């Protein structure tokens with residue numbers, strides 16, 4: 001497993017929100033190109049390279065945020081492998097995705113969640129419940145924000161979650177993502193200031209999940225909020241989901257990438273058969289479920305061109321993930337109003 005190197009001295013890179021705020025007020029150049037934050041005063045964080053077992057920290061961190069802020073990209077980037085599907089479209093993630101990060105001083109069990117939004121139909125309500133459930137019994141919550149969005153979404157998120165962040169009973173760390181898209185890092189200052197005003201956020205770490213910038217500092221920060229504990233899972237393990245979960249997700253990703261407007265949101269992937277044969281070859285049959293015959297026609301495309309395109313994309317992703325040859329058999333089926341039917345949603349694993 002490829003994991004980012006731990007930073008050599010987390011003390012130097014630890015930064016509390018209050019310190020950021022004060023430093024920001026006194027130093028207008030603080031968020032210039034070189035450093036996003038000043039070294040903080042010494043804190044009682046253990047040394048990064050300690051070989052003492054008692055310095056090992058482990059725990060659960062749930063990643064929450066609005067749709068499309070980069071939660072799944074961050075999970076993949078931290079783990080150094082693609083576990084959670086990513087597309088430019090909002091509402092890509094629909095279920096919790098568990099990913100295990102392990103290095104020589106910590107193990108973080110990350111839970112990637114669906115983006116928090118105002119539910120419009122039963123599938124949205126199920127997605128929101130998945131987020132709410134994922135906030136229980138974790139050690140830290142990582143709130144992911146988008147550096148390019150001007151408005152702080154905290155109040156709206158709290159309304160949708162039907163709970164205040166300070167009622168969670170665990171520390172909330174904010175990471176401001178997509179800083180690679182900013183022309184000037186000083187653009188972060190108002191958001192950091194607003195975050196400090198809420199009194200609900202312990203630390204703020206500006207990051208880029210795509211370039212990897214400052215992810216080492218994010219890990220240093222999370223380390224300090226996790227309990228001393230031996231690893232919770234085998235350090236070699238990346239996830240606890242069965243292979244079938246990832247197979248269905250990679251097919252759904254291909255559908256999301258190849259379709260537009262309401263189509264991706266009206267589709268679900270149902271695996272019919274997954275067979276691992278000799279010589280590391282896989283036979284995978286799946287139904288792509290849509291709500292209406294008109295959507296089925298679009299998904300199949302002229303002379304089957306669309307479903308072929310989806311099949312090629314999905315097969316490539318699956319072959320990379322499974323490390324073998326994949327025979328993929330895709331069919332499109334209509335299941336009217338599946339997104340609105342709790343029984344069907346339960347069948348598809350949303351409850």
Ligand SMILES: Nc1nc2c(ncn2[C@@H]2O[C@H](COP(=O)(O)OP(=O)(O)OP(=O)(O)O)[C@@H](O)[C@H]2O)c(=O)[nH]1
Pocket residue numbers: 065066067068069070071072073074085086087088089090091092093094113114115116177178179180181207208209210211
């Ligand atoms: N430039 C830039 N783009 C990013 C960054 N992180 C994520 N993205 C892009 O943002 C888009 C959404 O990323 P996702 O990881 O799917 O976002 P998400 O928060 O998981 O979205 P949902 O699952 O829909 O809630 C994709 O096009 C990513 O490539 C980043 O740090 N910089």
Ligand SMILES: [Mg+2]
Pocket residue numbers: 071072073084085086092093112113114115
């Ligand atoms: Mg996602």
